[in-house]
Amino acid sequence: MCGVFILFLVLVAVFADPLSHLIGWGPTQQDRATGTTADGLPVGPGRIHLLGADQLGRDVLVRLIYGARVSLVVGVSAAVAAVLIGVIIGLCAGFLGPAVDSVLARLMDVVLAFPFLLFAIALVTVVGPSEPLEIAVIAFFSWAAVGRIVRGQTLAIREREYVEAARSLGAGNLRIMVVDVLPNLIAPVLVYVTLLIPISIVFEATLSFLGVGIIPPTPSWGNMLDDAQQGGLYQVAWWFLTFPAAALVLTTLAFNLLGDSVRDALDPRTERLFAK
Amino acid sequence: MPLLEVRDLTVSFHTTDGLVQAVRGVSFDVEKGHTLGVVGESGSGKTVCTQTLIGLTPGADVSGRALFDGQDLLRMSSAELRKVRGARIAAIFQDPLSSLHPLYTVGWQIVEMIRAHRHIARSAARARAIELLDMVGIPQAASRVDDYPHQFSGGMRQRAMIAMALALDPDLIIADEPTTALDATVQAQVIELMMKLQAEFDTALIIITHDMGVIAETADEVMVMYAGKAVEKADRRTLFYFPHHPYTKGLLESIPGSTAAGEKLRPIPGQPPSLISIPTGCAFHPRCQYVMDRCISEVPPLFDIAGGHTSACFLPTQILGLGEDVDRERASAAAVGRAENGAAARLAARATEEIETSGVHLPDAGALAGAGMSDRSRDPGTSQNSPDDAGTQQ
Amino acid sequence: MTALPHGTSPAAAATAAAAAAPASTDDDDALLTLDDVVKHFPIRRGVVIKSEVGQVRAVDGVSLTVRRGETLGLVGETGCGKSTLARCMTRLYPLTSGRITFDGRDISRLSPRAMRPYRRQMQMIFQDPYGSLNPHRRIGSIIGDPFAIHGVADGPERKRKVQELMELVGLNPEHFNRFPSDFSGGQRQRIGVARALALRPKLIVCDEPVSALDVSIQAQIINLLQTLQSELGLTYVFIAHDLSVVEHVSDRVAVMYLGKIVEIAERAALYGTPRHPYTAALLSAASVADPDRAAVRQRIVLHGDVPSPIDPPSGCRFHPRCPKAQEICSRVQPDLVPVLADLPTHVTACHFPMADGEKLGTAPVEPADDRPPGTGVW
Known part of the structure; x- marks a missing residue:
């Protein structure tokens, strides 16, 4: 069920261009003729704009579709980047002994102690907003959580007899890390990726909402929400707020549910229950 | 009561x-x-x-x-x-x-x-x-x-x-x-x-x-x-000295240091069955060296042997105990109960062989050399080098 | 039944000839020598700054020799340090102090890299057939590990060798691609044996290889190990807490108590005339699967528990539980030497060794020291 929704979202994001063509409006195209009423207020959902238009007469549905693209690209790439960094650092911290561990574990603590939003706002103010920067910022603040989990798992796996067996065969650290430890991390990491994606999507929306993420007029769910709350527009044009918010909530929910089912599917306990 | x-x-x-x-x-x-x-x-x-x-x-x-x-x-x-x-x-x-x-x-x-x-x-x-x-x-x-x-x-x-x-x-x-x-x-x-x-x-x-x-x-x-059934019940001394069921006998002969086992352990071949797919007939038949034709199809009930001693095995109830003589009696009694070249005969032959060899199939010397040592035996130059030398060669 | 190494090359034959020379404790005969090996694990406590508050003296000065082709049994109860000693022997743990000589070379301070060529020659078989195989890997790949790590064989050749090994230990070579969870405990232990044999090591340290197995399967693995030893000329260090298993497989037996060896002897001597009261107590406590023998044997019931290795008793470590202990035992640590009229091969660390046929008083000695064992470490 959640898989179907996510698949739908991915398809929508991939085929955003033909879809918008089909609907008949571009993501930044302003429909001054029919998109706003005579007194400048956006029109509600109807025949011309299926989910209504915004204050500049842009089609909400088309912008939602393009917003999905931004959300997925930023969410998935930030999550993947965070996991890659987290796995490598967590693995090293957990496996390479107390000296390496104390340095890397402190590093993770420092990252986790950073005030995320303040730092992001400050950084964007200095460097200027852009999509790659946004991905980097989200990844930078997410990897440490992954790193901690991986470190914990690695510390446990390190003590297993099969790791000892590999050592007694003369295997080096790198080989043991790649051949013996890493495969055992796949399940928890995969679960974490699926849970990290919605977090990153919400991060992205937050940054865009605060105006330090995706630069308008490129649509993202975050800056659509920002637009909606500007000047209290949502009080008259509910669709303007409701649809991006619903998209955000549904997507987050779908990914969280997916994460749960991935965990259930990969949980070694379910398969080991009767193995013994 | x-x-x-x-x-x-x-x-x-x-x-x-x-x-x-x-x-x-x-x-x-x-x-x-x-x-x-x-x-x-x-x-x-x-x-x-x-x-x-x-x-x-x-x-x-x-x-x-x-x-x-x-x-x-x-x-x-x-x-x-x-x-x-x-x-x-x-x-x-x-x-x-x-x-x-x-x-x-x-x-x-x-x-x-x-x-x-x-x-x-x-x-x-x-x-x-x-x-x-x-x-x-x-x-x-x-x-x-x-x-x-x-x-x-x-x-x-x-x-x-x-x-x-x-x-x-x-x-x-x-x-x-x-x-x-x-x-x-x-x-x-x-x-x-x-x-x-x-x-x-x-x-x-x-x-x-x-x-x-x-x-x-x-x-x-x-x-x-x-496998979820009682195969033999007896008082303690009878069970240890006069077991009837081949599984009980096998257990006793597997124990190091026990009188039954002596110098060479005689393990029970094979593995215990999964309780999901229990063998037909007597559940022990795939591991039994005295398996007979009826053991494969019929479930043996607990037969009375004497004074509260019962055993779920088709072997004659008078064949009790441990030792080579009793084993020979068991073997000949079992041989009567199976057709020449039948499934039971094949199972029994395999089980007997496995007890003798413990499932170790030692190949001839050449094949053994292949099992890990070929790199050494083929090249006498490196075969007995000190580990230090071997290290530098790698 | 000292099995001699069967070499496949002239040089190996020479080694075999050397080993066949009159039995002596000569160094030529020794494959592995431990000299005053000590392994302490520091205990660190503290919230912000961790400081060392004590040491677990797991192995505390062990000297012994493993001869070529023999099986040396190592028995002791939980926490006596026998598994730690096994891991020191194979250099899985760095030593705190002491010296280990393998095949005439000092390996006690070698770096992991310098240790690698020796790893081909000494292997371990582990206790837990479930834990010692990575559940996420196919067994073909697990057994092939030694070849991959040492760059010995590749591709189809590796596969062929792995399948030969599987056949050798009684596994179906067609099960190459299965996962460990598809195998029962006994079969998994066979996988462990195959992996240890892959590089044809000289020494295999077996750490409780059959303790986790059912009796009938245990016998299969014991017979397998014995057959392989006589065919391949292997040397075993066989660690177990089950005295009858050790008696069945060993040529010589060492008894460990709280990080120290208390007695080493040929099997018959140790089981026949134990000198150390602890050995005697251990032997008398072992369960006997024979109702008549069980009924007549005299059990020496030891009182109290094994003290903590963090703060072991002074002098002879067994003195607080020993029925024969006297004042000197709490002060002077006895040396491991031949006692009474024993052969040089039978050494005991006891001030008051037991005479032939001596019965230990089963009178209860109130445990002098009955603190909780350790402070959460053991």
Whole structure:
């Protein structure tokens, strides 16, 4: 069920261009003729704009579709980047002994102690907003959580007899890390990726909402929400707020549910229950 | 009337892998003051069998009868069973650390357990707890009663479990692998203690174990289980010296240092079956060197041999005991029971070969060299180099 | 039944000839020599700054020799340090102090890299057939590990060798692609044996290889190990807590108590005339699968528990539980030497060794020291 929704979202994001063509409006195209009423207020959902238009007469549905693209690209790439960094650092911290561990574990603590939003706002103010920067910022603040989990798992796996067996065969650290430890991390990491994606999507929306993420007029769910709350527009044009918010909530929910089912599917306990 | 009379107990579980037939029709009696030893390997159903009696197998399909002092344990409501459990039937488990709650003192746990069944003052229950701990040989019981389980050593924890089991003067104690987690010297102490207390209180005891040594020291009667069935029942001496069932014989001959095994161990070939797909006929037939044609298709009932000795095997009941002569008798009796070149004949030949070789198929010297050593044997130059040299060559 | 190494090359034959020379404790004969090996694990406590508050003296000065082709049994109870000693022998743990000589070379201070060529020659078989195989890997790949790590064989050749090994230990070579969870405990232990044999080591340290197995399967693995030893000329260090298993497989037996060896002797001598009261108690406590013998044997029930290795008793470590202990035992640590009229091969660390046929008083000696064992470490 959640898989179907996510698949739908991915398809929508991939085929955003033909879809918008089909609907008949571009993501930044302003429909001054029919998109706003005579007194400048956006029109509600109807025949011309299926989910209504915004204050500049842009089609909400088309912008939602393009917003999905931004959300997925930023969410998935930030999550993947965070996991890659987290796995490598967590693995090293957990496996390479107390000296390496104390340095890397402190590093993770420092990252986790950073005030995320303040730092992001400050950084964007200095460097200027852009999509790659946004991905980097989200990844930078997410990897440490992954790193901690991986470190914990690695510390446990390190003590297993099969790791000892590999050592007694003369295997080096790198080989043991790649051949013996890493495969055992796949399940928890995969679960974490699926849970990290919605977090990153919400991060992205937050940054865009605060105006330090995706630069308008490129649509993202975050800056659509920002637009909606500007000047209290949502009080008259509910669709303007409701649809991006619903998209955000549904997507987050779908990914969280997916994460749960991935965990259930990969949980070694379910398969080991009767193995013994 | 025996204290506990179990008839045709059957327990199965539905799992995602299929129906697990853990116990397949087991009957036994336990007399007051007697010890029944239940012996079997992992997956023989010995633990499930007794756990079912005290209602510790939720979700299982249970049928049969288990009359305890005239009441059927299997038909009791959980409230009724709770009253019986602890007060009249107590249990001791393998791992005392997981049966004792880590966050409460040992004394508190004994007190609560007493007060759950008897309406007595806390102070009286505490005095009883100290008395019990002292009885099971915990030094300075009056102060150790306030210790937490982790402050006890393994042997002391098992003693504390025994104290708890005795707290309410039960009629029956079920001890499931009570000494498996303990070291030899501690195991000796615990067995001695259990035997002493049993004699003192005239308690009936069921000891479940895989260790024939424990059985040899404790049991009056022994029941051998295999794949959810009792394959042989006898008193202790008969079972050890005059076994009838080939599985019992195999178990005895597998034990290092036992008289039955002598210098060379004769292991039982193959692996115990999965309780999901139990072999047809006699469940032991794929591993039996005396397998006959009928063993593959017919389930052997428990045949009476003599005075309470029963065995679920089609071999003639007069062939009993251990040793080469008896084995020859068994072999010739079995040979009569199977067709030339039949399935049974093939199974028997394979089992016999495996017992002789322990499943080791030593290839000829050339092939052996291939198994890992070819790099050395093919190149004498490097074969006996010192490890240092080998290191630099790599 | 001292099995001699069967070499496949002339050089190996020469080694075999050397080993066949009159039995002596000569160094030529020794494959592995431990000299005063010590392994302490520091205990660190503290919230912010961790400081060392004590040491677990797991192995505390062990000297012994393993001869070519023999099986040396090592028995002791939980926490006596026998598994730690096994891991020191194979250099899985760095030593705190002491010296280990393997095949004439000092390996006690070698770096992991310098240790690698020796790893081909000494292997381990582990206790837990479930834990010692990575559940996420196919067994073909697990057994092939030694070849991959040492760059010995590749591709189809590796596969062929792995299948030969599987056949050798009694596994179906067609099960190459299965996962460990598809095998029972006994079969998994066979996988462990195959992996240890892959590089044709000289020494295999077996750490409780059969303790986790059912009796009938245990016998299969014991017979397998014995057959392989006589065919391949292996040397075993066989660690177990089950005295009858050790008696069955060993040529010589060492008894450990609280990080120290208390007695080493040829099997028959140790089981026949144990000198150390602890050995005697251990032997008397072992369960006997024979009702008549069990009924007549005299059990020496030791009182109290094994003290904590963090703060072991002074002098002879067994003195607080020893029925024969006298004042000197708590002060002076006895040396491991031949006692009474024993052969030089039978050494005992006891001030008051037991005479032939001496019965230890089973009178209870109130445990002098009955503190909780350790402070949560053991």
